[in-house]
Amino acid sequence: MPDGDDGEAGDGSDESSAGGQTKDWRRATICVSSQVGCAVNCQFCLTAKLGLQRNLTPGEIAGQVVTVLDRHAVRMGRDRVNLVFMGMGEPFLNYDNLMAAVRLLVHEVSLSPQRMTVSTSGIVPGIERFAEEPSDLRPKLAISLNAPNDQIRAEIMPINRKWPISEVIDAVRRVRFRPHERITFEYVLLGGVTDRPEHARELARLVRRTGLPAKVNLIAWNPGPDFHYTTPKPETAELFKQALTADGIPAYIRQPRGRDIFAACGQLKRTVEG
Numbered sequence: 001m002p003d004g005d006d007g008e009a010g011d012g013s014d015e016s017s018a019g020g021q022t023k024d025w026r027r028a029t030i031c032v033s034s035q036v037g038c039a040v041n042c043q044f045c046l047t048a049k050l051g052l053q054r055n056l057t058p059g060e061i062a063g064q065v066v067t068v069l070d071r072h073a074v075r076m077g078r079d080r081v082n083l084v085f086m087g088m089g090e091p092f093l094n095y096d097n098l099m100a101a102v103r104l105l106v107h108e109v110s111l112s113p114q115r116m117t118v119s120t121s122g123i124v125p126g127i128e129r130f131a132e133e134p135s136d137l138r139p140k141l142a143i144s145l146n147a148p149n150d151q152i153r154a155e156i157m158p159i160n161r162k163w164p165i166s167e168v169i170d171a172v173r174r175v176r177f178r179p180h181e182r183i184t185f186e187y188v189l190l191g192g193v194t195d196r197p198e199h200a201r202e203l204a205r206l207v208r209r210t211g212l213p214a215k216v217n218l219i220a221w222n223p224g225p226d227f228h229y230t231t232p233k234p235e236t237a238e239l240f241k242q243a244l245t246a247d248g249i250p251a252y253i254r255q256p257r258g259r260d261i262f263a264a265c266g267q268l269k270r271t272v273e274g
Ligand code: SF4
Pocket: 038, 039, 040, 041, 042, 045, 046, 047, 048, 087, 088, 089, 090, 121, 266
């Protein structure tokens, strides 16, 4: 993803692009998959419809990055590259291969783990293992939260019935955050389901109660076939963001990348057969 996600924060937020800086591939973010398909079954995600096909190997995970670096003639040290493990799959359900890939990328490609962000749907045992990783090999953490309470979250993310929000947050508290590091809460705005003003207020309370250094990345839902959800209007997303920031929670709207070719967040599944 060139620009937009600029990636200075290394987590796909728009934080550093707000100033209208020049945007080019030298400041890109690469979105990396960890599995083929996914078993987590988030109700708003096209990848979920594939089910889990298989885990990717460490070489296949790291290889996605190396392929993009080669294709765009990226020179480490000159160009600023960030990775987000937010592609197809749940990274913490392929934990050993994910972390082996991270070690490959750190040691063999010279990418900093502080420019990598792993996003999880809330796999508590995975977060607990992640908290034990040495800080020179641990990427930053994002939680795919997507709802302001357990009731809505369990409807749109069945995984919440196994690990409710409080258990996820307790596991996150074990992570020893580096100075200035923040956890990212990813939040997909589903029209009428998670995007109302009361949801924003409840989300702000939830994030504040965690006591964690945190920010919220808002993603307007990217449509797909056979879903009954709707994409909120840009002004609804903006109001949601303003409600969070007014409540003291840093919040950013992530611009969709690849929606035009059905390859944006939550759309990673082939839509044409044959
Ligand atoms: S949103 Fe992520 S964790 Fe949920 S089904 Fe899609 S790929 Fe899996």
